Amino acid sequence: MSADPMAKPRVLIVEDEPHIVLSLEFLLQRAGYETATATDGDEGLALVRRLQPDVVLLDIMLPKRNGYAVCQAIKADPGLRAIPVIMLSAKGQEVEVLKGLELGAASYVTKPFGNADILEAIRAVLPARP
């Protein structure tokens, strides 16, 4: 994670929909976050390990390894467990919300979302900054 308190918080976006990636990158960069992007589950998990981001925006329906499995892997790794995961999904049903949160996600944003929803979710899970 970013050691420098003045450094921009780093958000890893794991999402396979290019337009969503585009809109999230645009939104988050303008809001003062540094972003990185992975477009499938395996790449996402590798980037979590490598970049140690401050927060992960994690889609559920992903190629190779779905979001649940990525979240389980993050939460099963003592070195990564503390990184908050926000599930990002086209599935809005209660059971998926329940499952995501049970697997250790810090919160959940369902598509279609507004920009404010994303920013609020990220602010809610990031530690307070000086």
Add this chain to the structure above:
Amino acid sequence: MRSSRLGRKLAVSVLLLFLIPTVIAGAVLVRLYRSGGLADPSTLALAVGVGFVTMIVYLGLVTHSLGQLLVRTLEEIQLGTELMATVNPNHRLQIRTGDELQALAGEINRMADRMRDAHAGLEAEVAGATRGLQLERSKLSAVLATLGEGVVVATTEGRILLANLAAQERLGAGSVTLLGRSLYDFVDSEKIAHFVARLRTSGGATERFSLHPAGGAVLDTVMTPFADGDERIIGFVLVLRDVTSPVRSEQARQRNLEQTLREARAPLSSIRSLSESLLAVGALGEDSSKRLLEAIHEEAVRLTGLLRDVAEPASLASVPGRFETIGVGDLTAMTLRRLRHDGVAADAVEVDAGAATLPLRVEASALSGVLVRLLRAVLARRRPDGRVWLRAMPRGHVIQLDAGGEGEFPLLELEARLDDPVTPGAARPASARDIVREHAGEAWGYTDAGCFGFRITVPGSVPAVGPPPSPASLTGAGLLSGSGEGDPGGGRPDFYDFSLLDAMEQHVRPADRARPLDELDYVVLDTETTGLEPDHGDRIVSLAGVRIRGGAVKGGEVFDALVNPERSIPPVSTRLHGITDAMVADKPPIDVVLAEFLRFADGAVLVGHQVWFDLRFLGPAAKRLGLPPLTDAHPVLDTLPLSEHVHGPLEGHDLETVAARFGVAVHGRHSALGDALTTAGIFVRLVELLRKRGVVTLGQAIGASRRVRRRSPPGGREATP
């Protein structure tokens, strides 16, 4: 004493018997005497000797002849009688002795005649009865053969006593007759046993559930028990309706719908987010461009709301006949029985008794199969003497089941277990995850602090009430919904006004209170409204009533009217009952409709499911018409507390659950007439069950309702404006 012919014959014979030898012996002795032969001792000795021997021989011969005569006749009578009594009822004795033996034979012959006549009459009667029975049987066969539904009559041990061809097909028996076979060769005995047990304890008339014979069919099943002379349930009739095709097409439709909705969410999200970003950047100098972008953004927000509403989980549980309502405790018991049946030490499994009464809406056979599979995996991998549990807890609208234990199990292996086929031999092998998903649920493995296990979510039997749970009620973590709009949900409040009941009780005349329930006339009513708050401007948009007379729903006596609420109908309500502003624009207001309704309901007891909700809307209209409160003019009965009185507070008592329990067809939910018809069907069965519990008069029914008090969740009430 009357002298008999036989006696005289015997006397003459005996006389002759002694007379003849005496005369002969006398003649011989006289002759010997004259010839002086008696002086010679040797001649005398010879004469005496010869006389003695002759006498013996003579006596022997005569006795033998007499005996022959008597015995032969008696023998003839005995053999003839035996013939008549056994193989030849038409044989008759032919004795011509002219004495009592002949008379005896004559009597026996007459008796045989009477017996033959009686027998012939009996045979004629039996033949008549048999013909009648055959006629009834052929009528029944004809009825059964023409029925689209499969019908099976079986003992509780599963032996099939009667089954029609449709049942043979439905159960996948092919051309093999079902008669005499075990029902449990075709369907899950555990499930049948469960519902028989439930009928035994509830005293209910029917149970409704689904059966899934090998081959993949889905049978919507209604079970009606029959009892012996001691009222013990000894068997049941199953009516099997094949819902495979509607279930499969509904499944496919829902999958398509879900897929489409899922795919629509991403582009919509992009459009909304991108337009928001562009607007925020303010890079568009020209006013017209900005206005256009604003329009795009507004449409995206609107679509967001629409999509969210459409995507409300239209659970598969709504497919009729697919799932049954069963308590967590019953599902757990079924699971443990299966484990024991498999030779697994199921006693090690700790069961959470507190959750036993939570009602599920599931296919019990498949789901208990899943739990058996998961618990076996846990039992196999727990640490020695580690605890194993099967727990249930309500999470929002769903119930989460936790099959876990103490020990270690790699997460990936746990997840793999969920994908193992649960029914390897079945036509369509399904994994635990597949089966849970068919229940619109999710399954996952977990490992946590020396514990591991599986969690699955399944639908509860109570339909969603009000807005979805806040994230805090799920796990305490945050949840953000993508839409900022308020939830339109809302629902018929968990509403029971005992003061109204008190008020009504004061107005029911003692004469009415004593009247038997099955002699009264009833009008079962239901309303659809603009919302839930009559005190805040919500109004009736539809009012319907159905009359029950002589214990039967009178299909021809129906009241059904749309009502102009004289205000707009919110879209959220329209979505529920389908009544739009345009449909009621030219309809009369409630004052007019209520007056007509009251004429229709004249002299009847008013009945409804949560009827106090309807009365709160109707009351103000009655007041405006200058009428006394409805509860003064009509006794009122509510099927909800009566259902609770019959089945206790722990069963679900919303309209659909009660209807399913009583095997009452649900007619188009959320139409006033449909719900009134459903409620009427429920009420007729309730009266029957109340009678068994000693509630036979109106007064007793009102008393029974009063004893039922509001209970706490999960027995939530249905939400309908």
